[in-house]
Amino acid sequence: MDATSRPVGHAPRVAATAVRYAALTVAALLFLLPFYLLLRNGLATESDITSPDWTLFPSTLHWENIGELFTDPAVPMARSLLNSTVIAVLQTGGQLLLGSMCGYGLARIPYRHANKVFYAIVATLMIPSVVTFVPSFVLVSSLGWVSSLRGLVIPGLFAGFTAFLFRQYFLGFPRELEEAARIDGLGYWGAYWRIVVPNSKAFFAAIAVLQFIGSWNAFLWPLVIGQDESSWTVQVALSTFLTAQTINIHELFLAAAVGILPLVVVFVVLQRYLVRGVTETGIKG
Amino acid sequence: MRSTGTVSTRTRGPGTTIPFWAFVGPFLIGLVIFAYVPIVWSAALSVFNAQNTVTPDEFVGLRNYADMLTDxxxxxxxxxxxxxxxxxxxxxxxxxxxxxxxxxxxxxxxxxxxxxxxxxxxxxxxxxxxxxxxxxxxxxxxxxxxxxxxxxxxxxxxxxxxxxxxxxxxxxxxxxxxxxxxxxxxxxxxxxxxxxxxxxxxxxxxxxxxxxxxxxxxxxxxxxxxxxxxxxxxxxxxxxxxxxxxxxxxxxxxxxxxxxxxxxxxxxxxxxxxxxxxxxxxxxxxxxxxxxxxxxxxxxxxxxxxxx
CATH class of the missing domain: 1.10.3720.10 (MetI-like)
Structure with a gap:
């Protein structure tokens, strides 16, 4: 691959540009291939999929597969979509609320032990999640939260990283705005809700998009906690059918396509917040 | 990541304790329960014979570690x-x-x-x-x-x-x-x-x-x-x-x-x-x-x- 670098304004040679576009186009087609396969196989019949002759799309697109997917009693599609939505919304909202309040308190309220609290939060960032997954499961199961919404949502609300990011952000928030609010008689609470939050929408949106994607795509925790079929998320449902291979292939592909649709929409609509979130945080939610 | 100074102002008074904990407390309680407790629990379980139980009583020292490293x-x-x-x-x-x-x-x-x-x-x-x-x-x-x-x-x-x-x-x-x-x-x-x-x-x-x-x-x-x-x-x-x-x-x-x-x-x-x-x-x-x-x-x- 051509990995050269040239400043803006330097006249590029036509050949180099052509090579670059050719390489980018090939790469783009490869990157889009899996999305195409989801649609192609999802709207096909079993015999289309297993045909030895590759066809770009099946001769007829079977849109009725969608209705079939949602009415198949063996596949809890509607339920798992609902579970995923509820979990992702609650976790995103909860993390924004708890993490931003914590970050604001750390950044702005001059309390004696604030630094110690901050270090206690940062210390958790050094621990990889592998260490805690067994005892977290033990803890949640001893609380009786297995296969419950509580067990799926609550342990994921307290991400030290979110609080850390909000603290860093609020340290850079213009102090003058808040001081004006204080003069108007608002306390910390009032300044936070009326001045700080409304003026930080872009940052909240960036964290929210990251968190929503992370929650929706989470797999290990929902797999461990969501044991009853009624508590499966989309990922757990797809994984169960994938590893057991008990349902039709086209149904599985269509379920996967339906399962990523909300995120593709979020991605396309809110991409600029996502890019901002990724570049500011360097990590997926 | 490198900045460590939490509070840039020096005005620290007794009036900040309650607001501070009102903002930080809810998150910190959750962090203790769902991050610190599992970490400590994990360290504890690792030195016990803990099969099918989460409140083990047979202390085995570093044997679990030795087992895993020779596993x-x-x-x-x-x-x-x-x-x-x-x-x-x-x-x-x-x-x-x-x-x-x-x-x-x-x-x-x-x-x-x-x-x-x-x-x-x-x-x-x-x-x-x-x-x-x-x-x-x-x-x-x-x-x-x-x-x-x-x-x-x-x-x-x-x-x-x-x-x-x-x-x-x-x-x-x-x-x-x-x-x-x-x-x-x-x-x-x-x-x-x-x-x-x-x-x-x-x-x-x-x-x-x-x-x-x-x-x-x-x-x-x-x-x-x-x-x-x-x-x-x-x-x-x-x-x-x-x-x-x-x-x-x-x-x-x-x-x-x-x-x-x-x-x-x-x-x-x-x-x-x-x-x-x-x-x-x-x-x-x-x-x-x-x-x-x-x-x-x-x-x-x-x-x-x-x-x-």
Whole structure:
């Protein structure tokens, strides 16, 4: 691959540009291939999929597969979509609320032990999640939260990283705005809700998009906690059918396509917040 | 990450205690319950014989650790994933950087290309595994990879079911690259856009060749902080691999004894039929320690924290 670098304004040679576009186009087609396969196989019949002759799309697109997917009693599609939505919304909202309040308190309220609290939060960032997954499961199961919404949502609300990011952000928030609010008689609470939050929408949106994607795509925790079929998320449902291979292939592909649709929409609509979130945080939610 | 001063003002009064805890308390209580308690509990379980129980009473000292370190499959998975990291991390790095540089250079359709490469970030590992396992690399003649091989006269390859030769690595690594490269590309694009144009102009004035020379002596050194971040993040992610491995190679009978990530192994040790929390916790701590050591080693090699 051509990995050269040239400043803006330097006249590029036509050949180099052509090579670059050719390489980018090939790469783009490869990157889009899996999305195409989801649609192609999802709207096909079993015999289309297993045909030895590759066809770009099946001769007829079977849109009725969608209705079939949602009415198949063996596949809890509607339920798992609902579970995923509820979990992702609650976790995103909860993390924004708890993490931003914590970050604001750390950044702005001059309390004696604030630094110690901050270090206690940062210390958790050094621990990889592998260490805690067994005892977290033990803890949640001893609380009786297995296969419950509580067990799926609550342990994921307290991400030290979110609080850390909000603290860093609020340290850079213009102090003058808040001081004006204080003069108007608002306390910390009032300044936070009326001045700080409304003026930080872009940052909240960036964290929210990251968190929503992370929650929706989470797999290990929902797999461990969501044991009853009624508590499966989309990922757990797809994984169960994938590893057991008990349902039709086209149904599985269509379920996967339906399962990523909300995120593709979020991605396309809110991409600029996502890019901002990724570049500011360097990590997926 | 380096700033440590929490409170920039010196005015500290008794009137701040209640507001501080009102803001920080709810989060901190949850953090203690769902982060600190599990960490301490994990350390405790690792020195007890804790099978099928979470309140064990038979203290075994470091025996669980010794067992795990002499446990063939576990050690094998640690070695396998060190090799996996050694291979996957540089590959991710080079591809992400190459895409970032190319996207950053073109003017027409730049946003389109950036979006396309970034789009898999929105896709879950489960969905990617599904497409890889049942369509591209399904191992039968109508599979996409085998169809393409067929056009060139190649034989049908059983990508995932046959461990010898280990074609499954092609499947596992390509899935991971597809899922992760776009994310790191975004980091690199941000890094590239922070490089001042004046540096390039000065290089051209000094007669540097556009191309490799400028890339090697200006772009790469300027990207250092981003490069270190990308290497660290992808390294830690490689050791904690779970999702796509579990979904690509696992089946209703369990997981095969090849390409088994440490985390998948621990998952079956701790949450399988034996519910062996003692050995599971000891293994998790060994893995965490290994990640910390490799991270430090990598940091040392790259001169992490060195100021340019």
């Amino acid at each position: 063939g499959p576990f050690v094998h998975s640690l070695v396998t994933f060190s090799l996996f990291a050694l291979f996957a991390v540089p590959l991710t790095f080079v591809l992400a950087l190459a895409l970032a540089v190319m996207v950053n250079q073109v003017r027409f359709a730049r946003t389109f290309f950036r979006s396309v490469f970034f789009l898999p970030t929105a896709c879950s590992y489960v969905v990617a595994s599904l497409v890889w396992k049942l369509s591209i690399f399904n191992g039968v003649r109508f599979g996409l990879a085998n169809t393409v091989l067929g056009w060139f006269g190649g034989d049908t390859v059983a990508w995932l079911s046959n461990p010898n030769p280990p074609w499954y690595w092609v499947v596992l690594v390509s899935a991971r690259l597809w899922l992760q490269v776009g994310f790191y590309m975004i980091l690199f694009i941000a890094g590239l856009q922070r490089i001042p144009t004046s540096l390039y102009e000065a290089a051209y004035v000094d007669g540097a060749n556009p191309g490799w020379q400028v890339f090697r002596h200006i772009t790469l050194p300027q990207l250092r902080p981003t490069s270190i971040a990308v290497l660290l993040l992808s390294l830690i992610a490689a050791y904690q691999a779970f999702d796509e491995f579990y979904n690509l190679l696992g089946n209703s009978r369990g997981y095969p004894d090849f390409a088994r990530p440490p985390l998948v192994y621990l998952y079956y040790v701790a949450l399988g039929p034996n519910q062996d929390y003692g050995h599971g916790s000891a293994g998790a701590l060994i893995l965490a320690l290994l990640i910390a050591m490799v991270t430090l080693l990598q940091g040392r090699l790259l001169g992490f924290g060195r100021r340019d």
